Amino acid sequence: MSxxxxxxxxxxxxxxxxxxxxVQSFAAEHEHNHExxxxxxxxxYCEDETVTYNCELENDAQLVQILENVCTQLFSFYRSKEIQLQRFTLQFIPTLIYNYLSSVAQGKKKTYRCIETLLIGIYNFEVVDENGKPKVVSFRLPSLAQSSIYHEPLSLGAxxxxxxxxxxxxxxxxxLVNWGPLPQVDVINAQNxxxxxxxxLFVYNRQLSLLPKLSLRHLCIAASRIVTHGFEKKQGNDSKRVPRIAVSPxxxxxxxxxxxxxxxxxxxxxxxxxxxxxxxRAQYELFPEVMIVTSAVINSLKNNASGQPFDGPMGISVALSPATTTVTMSKSMITNASFRTKKLPDDIPIQAGQATTAESTDVLTSITEEGESETAPIQRGIIARNSKAKLSSFPVLGKKTKDTKDKGNEKKVILKESSKGIWNSLSGGSGDMVDGLQKTADSSVETNGTSKDEKISMTSVHNSSENSDTRSHITPDSLDIDTTPRFAAMQVSSV
Amino acid sequence: MTSKSKNAVRGFETEIDKSREEANWKKAVELAQQLKSRSPQHESLAHFLIGEGKLEAYLDEWPPIKENIERAQRELSEARGYLTLATDEAGKKAGVALDAQLLLGKLNYACGSYDEALKHYKLAELNTLTEKELPVRSLRIVAESYAIKGFCLEQNAVPSSTSRYKQAEREAEMIRCFELASDLTLLYLQRNSSARAGPTLETALQRAPILHIRAGRLHSAIDRYREMLTAVESVSTQALRLTLTRQLAEVLLRGVTGQVYKPPVAVAPAQGTLTRRREDHVSEGPWKPKKYAALNQFVPRNEHEEVLVLVLVGEAMAARDGVLSQSAEFAAARDHSLHTALALIDLLALAALRWGLRPLVLESLERAMKFSFGCAHVWRQRALAAHAHAQAHAQTHAQADARPGGGAWDASVRARAVSQRARPLVPHDAALRLVTASTDYSTGWIEEGIAMAEEALAIEEEQQGPLLARCCLYAGIGYQMKAQKTNYRLDKEAANETSLKYLVRAAQLDPNDHLAFYHLALQYMDMGMLNEAMDATRSCLEARAECSGALIVAAKLWSCACAGRRQTRALSAAALARTHAPHSQHALATHAALQLLWDTPEAALATGKELLSLFSCDAEADAEAGGRAELDALSDSQQDDAQSARAAGHSSVRAEMAEAGRVERALCSGASGASGRAPPSARAQHRARAWLLLADICLRLDRVSAAAGCVAEAAALTPYSHLVFYTRGLVHAASSEWLEARLCFQNALAIHPTHLDSLLHLGEAYYRLGWLGLAEKAVREGAALQPGRADAWARLARVLHAAADPPAAADAAIAALALHARRPAHL
Known part of the structure; x- marks a missing residue:
């Protein structure tokens, strides 16, 4: 101690x-002076312990004296122009806050006055910029609708x-999302x-990566102490109750x-x-927002495939995607991406005759287009032909449905992705008619779950008309594929 | 590379090329064997192709990892033979030797002979390859070669004697290999959208930044991640990009703050039309992947922006891949996609809530609902977010919105519905139930709230959890509110009883909880047990010296008649409450009321004015705060006010007033239907209340006209508040205009039928007018409503006396006398 x-x-x-x-050289060597x-x-901390063990009065007074001197010095560090010295002071903030709050909770005015003064000083220093204007930390809130250097809005799906x-x-x-402007204060009361x-603490957090590691350690200790202060299980009835520290979300x-x-x-x-x-503590105080964040952090540690603190530097490690580790992936899996909102073609080439077909889709049960090879009968409309009466009442997900069926075996559905050739042959030049392809869900799965071979999928494929952009053909699944080897080669399993 | 001979086998070759590009190795080998038998002059090519096919087919099945080394040594000898054949002179002439060497490197890597592999790469002069456009298959071979070279360098034990310089050089080489490999991989995947990266390439991609981090070069790592993420997405990079997005966000959150951060630089959109496919994408070189370069891009300027955009993009990608199929065969895939999505949702919560961006979190959780059936964590988070939203709403708009159709009401209904679903998933979570209870209370659904609190209590009792005391407390608060709300005496008494029981238990369980003692004190005071109330208040102040609510209660208790009116103590308690919470309306109002009694009226007036200025100085901020409240970071002022309001006992008042507020609202919207005026904001209500308090002070100072002015001000803010009518009635009563006063009190009662003060004053007005029957009825109603009010009985006694019923009057007077001591002076 001495x-x-x-x-x-x-x-x-x-x-x-x-x-x-x-001063400058003093500052330079000071920043990492761990001793x-x-x-x-x-x-x-000793300061903290005197509470419990009740040192003699004399000792106490001496401590307070040292504490006062230290606080004065720390504040003069903070006011100096040397960044290193400011940072030196900054590293004590969590501990100072803990010390201050616990003293306040216990009503020990004598010890906390000097810390309070130091904290007010730093606070007032931090809420204004160099010109004395209120400081604001702000940033723009990104939106997915605007393309960024990391994405394009459309590729994420509508x-x-x-x-x-x-x-x-x-x-x-x-x-903008703002921190500040905050008012300068003269006095601290229970409300502010x-x-x-x-x-x-916000100011402290902004410097985290520059502060000595020692400070991080004390941050954790201070955090634990602040929130558990006064919550310890009572060992005996003789010990005085320690008041809790008030916290805010x-x-x-x-x-x-x-x-x-x-x-x-x-x-x-x-x-x-x-x-x-x-x-x-958040559960105790019923702060739902804090509970969200704490359980998010705890859950991410428990649950994450990678990103654990011991996984590597900064908890980052190689996480292979399962699509590459498991070779086969079942084709009929439905993902969120299987649902596509209908996208109108960029350019609407209205052709005579097509308008009528578009209108008649709801009326007619099927329209046969001139198809080639095995994909001749194409059915449009809500009622899928092979699904008998059951399916007619089945709710469909898109505006238009279209089932492509194998001629020989009506129960099989062939769906290709990125097979432009086939698409073109299917749509027969009228690409914009095939704007939403959807296979209705397997009635057997939904209704009675028996006939497995009647497998029809629930995928709607987005086909953006003539400008055959392969990217928009992505269907994560094609189901029950029974195709010739030539096509099998072209299939891409769902990722 | 693979030379295209101008021969009759051309058709063959395209077939072969196609199978190679599509990684259909079985077919490629078949075709190559046909080629070999048909045209012997292409023997080297055929050997190469057969070797390649066999190697790749094997690797598809058994990826090159440590466990498979032995198997590889056994099974790859055939492929090795073919490939070695292809590296001879004839092979060089046919132009397949280079590729064969590269593949041999890969083969050796699979067999675990890393030195051997490096030798082959040296033979192929891998590090001197010129950067030029490559066919798709070659892209993959070269990318893999770099990746494997990197692995080999990493795997190969470095002799400890090597100089530092050498080691650094080696590491630099390794990282360069990985970086090249990752660029080439991305390019390859962009060119061949149906291909998959495979474990080798994917590991290489993720390896480079990790090596940077390990070496302490955080910025290089971040730049590397950015390099990879700015590359245009293709079908097969989706999963990969998801991982990288998450990792970069994690690195930024965990390692970069403030000054350390360097913002990324956007790729300049291509000038002219050099890129054919889409102008939105540009590439920096033949070996570089295409990058996003749309106009008007969002380019992050600080770490918060970058983290948020990354997490949002990542979350959207994860949600897109969310597996909806519920059948057992997809369980693994579903779990994986759920976990990836969860990781990002959790990151979002961490990054966004600190800035108060609750809507963002709420939205993402709502999206996650689709694919997180039965996932307790997501449901709990969503329920919590919904509650946070509802409670924030309730605070910003006070009771203004707490009616069907209002924003706060909607939010509460939603929060309730969500937690209804979430609760079965977390059967042992008392905290969620308590949060639900507290939302219910603040919306005025007291019964539901009590049910929740009791459910939580049952859970905590079973497992002796740390929240047991709090569960009791919330159940107690619920019953307290119920007792205040109900007008039926038996119900009221029963609720009071239960509340007291719970609160006492809460205080016993946790003698360090100031809130429990505070509510206990309130409850005792309501029930007229003043000594107990004082004890509880003391305990509360012991647990938290600065609890202004408790100080106010103490002031009230000291002002009670039976305490012998300890004026100074009451005044100083109120003054102390005011120093602790100088911006709390409640503290100021109490202080003003006490000052009026025992201090100079001027002091009271000054306090009243201060109260008013508290709300008017923020008038400009008010307009701004309205829309922005949701995004305003760190704005916990509202939180604090609500806290102190709760601590100051407003919750109980609110329960009773909710009904009145609803009527007021209805009147307002009815009246404003034509004029389109919005219902008054929370701040307007506070200001109106301040004006009314001032009016009250003026009345007591006999400045009737000033009081009338104050009421007019308040009426301009909240024209349909029962308090306005009531105070206006008081003003009329002060100038003995009893007919007008009667009308005002009747209006107040029409809005708030159980407003006791209006009722009593109505009785007074009738009495003054000489309508004794009506007066008796009104006062009796009041006494029935709250039998504990001394002044009700006193009035009744007067009315009965005037009605010439002395025995009844005497009874009432006795009751009034008995109760008198328990009434705080200024109420």
Whole structure:
């Protein structure tokens, strides 16, 4: 105990004796000075322990004196122009916050005054920029409707072009997601205390990757202590009850953000414990948003195929997609991608005669087009011919359905993907008529589940008319394929 | 590479090429054997093709991993023979030697002889290949060669004596191999949309950035990920891109904050029309994959934007691949797709909620519903998100929306419906039930909320969980609200009883929970047990010294007659509550009321004005906050207000007022039907209440005209509030305009039929008008409504006395006297 006191005293004296021009080099060597940092962390924790063990009064007063000096020095570090010195102060923020909040909860005014002053100072420093204007951290909210360097809206499928996505796109550059502006404060009271400490923690979190690892460790410890303070199982009735520390959702969310970072930067166990503690507390306080995030983090650790902290650096490891490891994938699997909204052709070439066919689809049970080879009879309309009466009442998913059937065996369906040639022959030049191909779900599966060979799938294939864009032909599944070897070669199993 | 001879076997060759491109090796070998027998001059080519076919066919079945090495050594000798044949002079002439060498490298890798493999690559001069357009099959061979070379370099034990420089060089070579391999793979997959990458190529793709991270070069790793992700998607890269998207988002979340981040640079759209297929995609070289380069792209500028766009894209891709088939044969695929989607949804929750982007999370969870049948985690998350949404709504719009058709109502209904489904999936989760209960309470569905809380209680009792005390507390709060809401005496008493039982139990179970003590104090106060209430308040303040609600309760208790009116204590408690929560309406109002009694009226007036300014200074912010509330990050001011409102006992008031609010709303929408005026916002209601409080203070100061002005202000804000009518009635009563006062009180009662104060004052008005029968009826109703109110009985006594019924009047007066002590002075 005495050695770190000694260290701190030396450290205090060293800084006060510094000349103007020496500050820079002092700062440079200071940032990663673990010894002094450890000593200061010790000071804060010892401070904490005096509560439980009730040191003698004299000792207490001495501690408070040191604490005051340290806080003054830390604040002068923070106000100095040296980034390293600012960062040095910053690393203590979680511990300071813990110390402060627990002192407040216990009503120990004497010890927390100096920390409070330091925190107010840092807070007021951080909520304004260099020009004294309120600082705002903001970013644009990306929308899937706008293409980005990582995607194109259409390739994700129209289901993601929701109204809200489009609205977000519209507002992308005007309505930003903001942190701040926050008001400067003169005094901390019960109402603004948690806002101030969340803001401080936010500032701290923005520097996480530059801070010494030691600080991450203490962040986790502080987080755990803050949320479990006063929750310990009582060992005996004689010990005095320790008041709990008040928390707010946004404060807890900041704690989790920091702990998540620490989890993948060497402090897995501590950080996981911190997140679990926060989860427990969030349940206790009934903060649904915090519960979402904590259970998301815990679940992602439990459930994830890869991305575990011990999986490799930063928890990133090679995760092979199953499509490449399992060679065969059943063809009749239905995925979300199997459903396609009907896309109108980019250009509508209205041709005489076609309009009537389009209209008559609902009326006629079948239209035979001039097909070639084995795919001659093409049926359109809602009622699939082979499915007898049962299927007629079966709800179909698209606007138009079309069953392609093998001539010889009506119960088999052949569906090719990316087989442009066949498509062209099927559509017979009138590509835009074949704008939605859908095979109705197997009535047997749905209704009685008996005749397995009556397999018809529930896939709607999007065919975007003449401009045979192969990408839009993707059907993740083609079912019950009974084809000649030549076609078998062309099939792509679902991915 | 594979030379195309101008021979009669041309047709053959196209066939062969086709089978090779489609990886139909059986057919390729067959065709090659025919080729060999038909045209002996193509022997080298045929050997190569047979060797290749056999090798690839084998590898399709047994991927080149460690466990398969022995098998490979056994079974690949034939392929090795053919390929070695193809590397002779004739092979070189036929132009297949290079490919054969590359394939031999692969073969040796499969056999576990890494040095051998490297030797072959050296022979093929792999590292000096020029970057030029390659046929599809060759692309794959070269990509695989680079990948395998990388693996071999990685696998090969480095002698420890090697110099550092050498090691670094070796590592650089390894990474270069992987990077080239990944570029070529992506290009290959873009060109051949039906092909699959295979484990070798896919591992190589993911390996490069991991090596960078391991070596501490975070930025190189991120750049590598970006390289790969900006490449245009093709059918076979979908799964791969999903993984990479997630990984990049994870790396950014776990390793990059603030200043460390460097934003990506967008690929400039191609000038002119060099690219034929689509202008949206550009390629930087013959060995580089095509990249997204649409106009008006979203290019992230900071880490938050990049993480969000990645997670959103990834989540959309994962949702697209979600397997819907429920039959057992797809269970594995379904599980996998669900897990991938979950990983991204979880990341989204982590990245978005911190910024208050709740709608984003809610949307993604709603999408996930489609393919997460029976998945407890998703359902629980969705239920929680729905509750968070509902509660946030309830806070921003106060009770304004809490009616059928309102936004908050909708949100609550939805939240309730979702948790109804989610509950069976998490049979041991008490917290979810408590969250449901608290949403129910705030929407005014008290019975349902109580049912939820009791269900949670049963769960926690069974497993002795940590939330047991809280379950009791919420059940207690429910009954407390029920007691306040109901007007039927037996029900009320029963509910009070149950509430007390639960609250006492909660406080016993967790003597450190200030909220339990606070509600217990309220309950005791309601039931007239003031000493117990004081004890509970003390315990509450011990657990949390700054709980302003408890301080207010303490102030009220001290102001009660039976406490001997400890004025100073009451005043200082209220003042303390005000210092702790200077922006809390409740604290200010209480303080003002007490100041009015025992301090100077001016001080009270000043407090009242401060209260008013609290709401008017934010008037401009109000308009902005309305639409933006959802996106406003870290805005927990509303949260705090609600917290303190709950702590200040507003929840109980709300239960009773909800009904009145609904009528008010109906009137409002009826009146505004033509004018199209929106119902008053929460802030307007707060301001109106502040005006009414001021009016009250003015009345007590005998400044009737000022009070009338205050009421007019309030009426402009909330014209149909029963409180406005009530206060206006008071103003009229103060100037002895009893007819007008009567009308006002009647109006107030029409909106809120059980508003006790209006009822009592109506009785007073009747009494003044000399209509004793009506007066007695009104006052009796009031006394029946709340038998604990001393002033009701006092009024009744007066009315009965005037009606010349002295015995009854005496009884009422006795009741009033007995109850008098229990009433806080300023209420």
């Amino acid at each position: 050695e770190w006191k000694h260290l701190i005293t030396e450290w205090l004296n060293e800084y006060t004796s510094l000349q103007e021009n020496e 002094i940092a450890t000593a200061i962390f010790n000071l804060f 289901q993601f072009l929701t109204e809200s996505a489009l609205r977000r796109w519209e507002e992308c550059n005007t309505k 205390r948690l806002k101030i400490v969340s803001a401080l 946004s404060f807890l969310l900041e704690l989790i953000a920091g702990a998540y970072f620490a989890m993948f930067n060497e402090f897995y166990t501590l950080a996981l414990q911190a997140v679990k503690d926060v989860d427990q």
